[in-house]
Amino acid sequence: MLKSFDIYSQNNILKIIVALNLLLVGSGALIFINRIINKLEDREEQYVQLYARALGYVQTADVNTDVNFIVQEVLVANKTIPAIYVNEQNEPAYKLNIDIPQDLSADETKQFLRQQILEMRKNHSPIRVDLRDGDFGLVYYNNSTLIRQLRYFPYALIAILTALGLLAYLSFSSSRRAEQNRVWVGLAKETAHQLGTPLSSLMAWVEYMRSDPEHYEESVTDEIEKDVQRLNTITARFSSIGSIPTLKEENLNEVVTHFTDYLARRISTKVKMTVESNLPPTQVVRINRLLFEWVIENICKNAVDAMAGVGELRLRMIPLHNDEVAIDISDTGKGISKANLQKVFAPGYSTKKRGWGLGLTLAKRIVEEYHNGRLFVKSSEVGKGTTFRIVLNKET
Structure with a gap:
């Protein structure tokens, strides 16, 4: 015969299994997304390096319309990666994909760009742009919006999985309590039902004792009657379990x-x-x-x-x-x-x-x-x- 599986008696094992599954899914998602982010960062760094070489070529190459057209295409191809080119005088010369508030003056704009450069330096080392006569510039850049959003995705996924796990736990606990409540109510009402017959008999015996006061002391009969009434009270309590x-x-x-x-x-x-x-x-x-x-x-x-x-x-x-x-x-x-x-x-x-x-x-x-x-x-x-x-x- 097949043995029945009591889900409630295995609750600790089930909780551990659910927790491990959530942990595995969350950890797997975190590792997978981090791998994607690392690959995208490498790819964006290659784009910025290409952008830096194009800048260097524009400023060092001889005039060649066809080649310059290709270089210009490279320069404007970056639509997502924030970047700032700092020339040999250490001044911000070009910017890409950076939103500057419109009400800033020229000096305020430079100050704003320098603040952006400081933030970019925290995340990535600048890329050198070699110029004529040994001079060089630097290209500072930051992650694109896509990568920044992807970095938060694993944590959002873990939060969602945690919420689902909590809902599963609460649902399991609630169903377990409901099952226990049904058992208690049934047990209480059955107890009250079973007490009914002997109580009726005891009440009859009390009346019999009162009818023969010569053989049964009244004080003893009174105490027995109090206990019978007490049993009646207990029976009424059991009967009321589960009812409003x-x-x-x-x-x-x-x-x-x-x-x-x-x-x-x-x-x-x-x-x-x-x-x-x-x-x-x-x-x-x-x-x-x-x-x-x-x-x-x-x-x-x-x-x-x-x-x-x-x-x-x-x-x-x-x-x-x-x-x-x-x-x-x-x-x-x-x-x-x-x-x-x-x-x-x-x-x-x-x-x-x-x-x-x-x-x-x-x-x-x-x-x-x-x-x-x-x-x-x-x-x-x-x-x-x-x-x-x-x-x-x-x-x-």
């Missing part, structure tokens, strides 16, 4: 306090949990309560795991500028190394042996995509602890 949630105005102080009261009784008794609020008592935000409580739960449980069940967990609600509020969740756990700070929200990243590595990924998605907020690591120090910050827009 409904946001409602909620009192942030009440939501956080109510949920942390529930959570505090279900985590290690060696973890001291405190909640502090610097917000107005009636501060309102638009959230989906079920999903937002899930975010708080994920971060808090990760904090408890980071402390190995012993330490201090602190939640602090504070107002920010620009009509925003923040919830800082701090622990005294093992902290996150700088190398892993960028990975904590990546799908599949987990420091726990039995973890799926989806909790913080889903929490970030809930905050940023559904609530138009931000979730990030505010600070972390190895051996001292970590602070996560949730930022939400407040309702005024």
Whole structure:
């Protein structure tokens, strides 16, 4: 049987292959264009040498109409190469293919030509023109416009190839994330569906226990009912993954306090949990309560795991500028190394042996995509602890 090829599991190899192909194409183009430019420069130098010999011949040869006609054709044949002839008095005598501003005086024109000569000398050595009695002139020249344009072509090509490579990378990453999202959504909804049957049974058992208070203490039944309701909440959360949630105005102080009261009784008794609020008592935000409580739960449980069940967990609600509020969740756990700070929200990243590595990924998605907020690591120090910050827009 043919084995299936998982394109996503080979992403690093594919990226390397694409990068190497782009590098080879870009390097090949650069080498090829440079070879063409070198050949064109040699050819242009031959033209200028021919032009220099023609100048020397015109100024040294006897009068011969037919020959002078040919020489004149050589002199005017250059239509593209900028050139300046400097005579034996070191004065610019002729120029070719150089645009001189029309408003310059004679002295300014000479100064302009001398500046051009200085630029030409940087690129090419002048060509000697032998004259009578041992005198000589010099022809200065520069590359034609065609060669100057060709020099930029490889870099433009590399920029285009880089842009295409970046588009391919973004397209690949986007398709990969979309595929992962579909898997997560399907997994979440299937989990919610599978939880439905045992939940119905548990709810029936709670009612049975309430019907026989002589055998089952009411306090025990109440706690079991709370946990069943909690499972119902979790099921509702899983069902809402992949759907656009409904946001409602909620009192942030009440939501956080109510949920942390529930959570505090279900985590290690060696973890001291405190909640502090610097917000107005009636501060309102638009959230989906079920999903937002899930975010708080994920971060808090990760904090408890980071402390190995012993330490201090602190939640602090504070107002920010620009009509925003923040919830800082701090622990005294093992902290996150700088190398892993960028990975904590990546799908599949987990420091726990039995973890799926989806909790913080889903929490970030809930905050940023559904609530138009931000979730990030505010600070972390190895051996001292970590602070996560949730930022939400407040309702005024």
